[in-house]
Amino acid sequence: MNNLFVYCELEDGVVADVSLELLTKGRTLANRLNCKLEAVVAGYQLDKIAAQVFPYGVDVLYLADDKRLAPYTSLPHTSLLNKLFKEEEPQIALMGATSIGRDLGPRVSSALGSGLTADCTSLEIGDHEDKKAGKTYKDLLYQIRPAFGGNIVATIINPDCRPQMATVREGVMKKEIISPDYKGEVRKLDVSNYVSDTDFIVKIIERQIEKAKSNIKNAPIIVSGGYGMGSKENFQLLFDLAAVIGAEVGASRAAVDAGFAEHDRQVGQTGVTVRPKLYIACGISGQIQHIAGMQESAMIIAINNDSNAPINAIADYVITGDVETVVPKLIKYYKKNSK
Amino acid sequence: MSLKIVVLAKQVPDTRNVGKDAMKEDGTVNRAALSAIFNPEDLNALEQALRLKNTHQGSTVTLLTMGPVRAAEIIREGLYRGADGGYLLTDRAFAGADTLATSYALACAIRKIGDVDIIICGRQAIDGDTAQVGPQVAEKLSWSQITYSEEILNVNDGKIKVKRRLERGIEVVETHLPTVVTVNSSAPECRPRNARLIQKYKYAKTPTERKGETGIYADLLDSRPYLNLVEWGVNDVNCEVQKVGLSGSPTKVKAIENVVFQVKESKSISDSDADIEDLIKELISNHTIG
Structure with missing residues (x-):
């Protein structure tokens, strides 16, 4: 309960860089909050995922392994996160500001009624005093992002709703291995408990994804x-x-x-x-x-x-x-x- | 089959052309210095809608926008390009909405409009760049969503086929209607305004805009129903008041700051051959290049 979750996306069966960057940032934030860092991966044939994410300091890895979950489509991945988040009640959930994270994040935040801040350039932990309500909030996630076409920087908080959700673009955070020997726990999810058949309403007919042209x-x-x-x-x-x-x-x-x-x-x-x-x-x-x-x-x-x-x-x-x-x-x- | 299409559109400050006076001394945005425009990707979305209207006889395209009274301008912009009508959601209670409260209000309006087959909107608005409202409207309605779309390929037998443009390639997907489609800037540009339609719709007004109009002008609006744009407030679309505007927004702005960068002491160099050769030699000798 009240841990920090990172939704990890896959590229050709490998955890994407942006997700590893978020795990690195997530580890730092989890240390600050004295909570666990947990990762969620949904896809097919996920045997090699654990070895990829544990060095970044993941304490618990949830695997949803099902042929129908790869490639990504919106509704099944949304249903999975909705139910898992309801069960685990994370305080923070992070995902990449990619075409996947920016498709999934809003849908999950809408279903859970929690706030989401897109394209954060910095994430910090801090307190907030609501003078009007006479309330003080401890250890909120400061979601810092540019606004108005980048002309100002806004610090956004979600005082009352959980999880506090944010997306971050690739390259914004630095990727760093904590320890090659870091060992977490793997929890395999029974996908049929989380995703219903009606979630597979969007069919992928054709897919042409190229290797990145520029690096x-x-x-x-x-x-x-x-x-x-x-x-x-x-x-x-x-x-x-x-x-x-x-x-x-x-x-x-x-x-x-x-x-x-x-x-x-x-x-x-x-x-x-x-x-x-x-x-x-x-x-x-x-x-x-x-x-x-x-x-x-x-x-x-x-x-x-x-x-x-x-x-x-x-x-x-x-x-x-x-x-x-x-x-x-x-x-x-x-x-x-x-x- | 005829389609009932709604385009979600937003009037935004033109953040791409920000001048020096765009920010006030206290670090807040000087909205008066920014012109208000039709959000660019919403225009791409409108074009996709108008193309469907052309190929599916009997289809209608209406715009739905939320904003202050002056946002009615973009409904007229839509009418000038071939849309059939528009709805303006405007109410003080909507003010201060984040994406979740916005999508809730828009979803309520979609339910009120009723029997909508396809919602099309831009992927994101240039004032926030969040790309959240489209998917959140879809979730609120329990509809599927197709984001990052470049082209609606066809709509047949209650199914829609769409080409998506992702970071490194394309995906063609198919789903059942109703659905929400969000459109990228890589989609075809919107057709220009049509002179005949400008003549037809230039006096189109919302009830607030026509308030106080009397005489010939009021007669004109009365005799031509298509000139009367629909204006809805919180009570018209069956919204729960605590779910809209500031109170319906889980995210709060804690602080706004001007962007300040570390200024470096720069070395100025002319474009003369000698200066440039010296620079190159320096970069090579300190192993920056080569």
Whole structure:
């Protein structure tokens, strides 16, 4: 009772990175709250899951193993969590802000009448005093997230309803093994007790899921372009630079919205959070929503023809000039000096 | 088969075009500085609805929105593009709603409208980016949901087939009606306003908006029923008052802060060949690149 639950999602039968990141954060929060960290996995052929999650400090692992639970569909996974949460009464439930977590979380929160905060960028434990009601709440989950397109940061709490639910995007939290020998308990759920046949109302007819095209989350160097690149053709310059210096190409939301780059390259609050050793921002003005996703880069170079661009304030090097001029020069002098 | 389609739409501040005056000194949002627009993904949703209307004779598309009186503007925007009517949920009691209280109110309105086959809405609104209201409305109605949709492929014999766009690929799913479909921005853009429909609907008003109108204008509204938009409050849709607005919202905002970033001392470099070559040499020598 009153433990911290993480719903772990699977990618090709393996626990997704975002879920392992949440387990890491969940372990820290559970220590602070002096409660157990519990994980739920629903899918098919889950024999290898325990070995994947226990090193992250999971105390109890619930497995719902049924052919019909993979791939994910909304209703069966919702029913499973609804019933399990009613039985176990977790104080906190976390899931990834992915197309699965953002489909499942709202549905579960609606069924349980508990609050859900999407896309949190930070989770903390703290107290809350409701002066009007004269009540003090101990050890609430502070769900911290950007609002209004990233222009403000709001701290959200759920004083009265449980579980306190939150989703977090991939890459926002850090993934860290607590101990390779950490051992928890496995509890296998009798799926027919949790899910009814009528839950399988949505049929998957076709599914084409590709391996991730870009791997910007783990890239040591990222060359990123914004709306200031001007066109999809100019974006090719960034791919050229990236190929030469061994980098991945990222993009701002504005560049993705304009069709210059694919969505999976988007860096920022509504994209991926990155922490490379070098981030080269080309034609990016530096909206808050972008900066929030790359400010922890070890070194930042900003290339912009606007010397007052907000991104310059957080950059280590500011090159004022046209990207179309500067980027080819970077390529040229890297080639000249690299051997 | 004819379909009764409701599009959930939201009027939102245009957070994508935020100027310097968007935030007040005290860190709160200066709504007056942001223009109010039709939530972009709700327009993608409207387009999917209008396409179904074109292919299924006798179908209707109506908009349902919750907001202040001025949110009636987006109902008119929908009418200009081919929708048949709209409902505005407006009441002081709805104010301060989080996604759960919002979805409860919308679900009550859907029940009141009655016999709806498909609810279509944008995946998320740009002021909150939560993507929660669609699934929560579906849950409140005990309907299935299809989120992250890119295209409604067809509706036949009480079944709907939809292509979903996920992070790394696509999924085609099928389910029985009624259902809730949430639509991504990768779906086709909404058709533009139609000049003839603008002429037809530009005087469409909610009862609050037409209050005090007399003479020719009142006569016009009386003689053309389609110009009268439906406006509902808490009591009209059989909501339990404690489940809407602030009191129906489990989440509370504890604090709002301006975003402050660590400002670094930057080194300025010109775009001259010499400066750029020096930078590259430095990056190579300290093993940042290469």
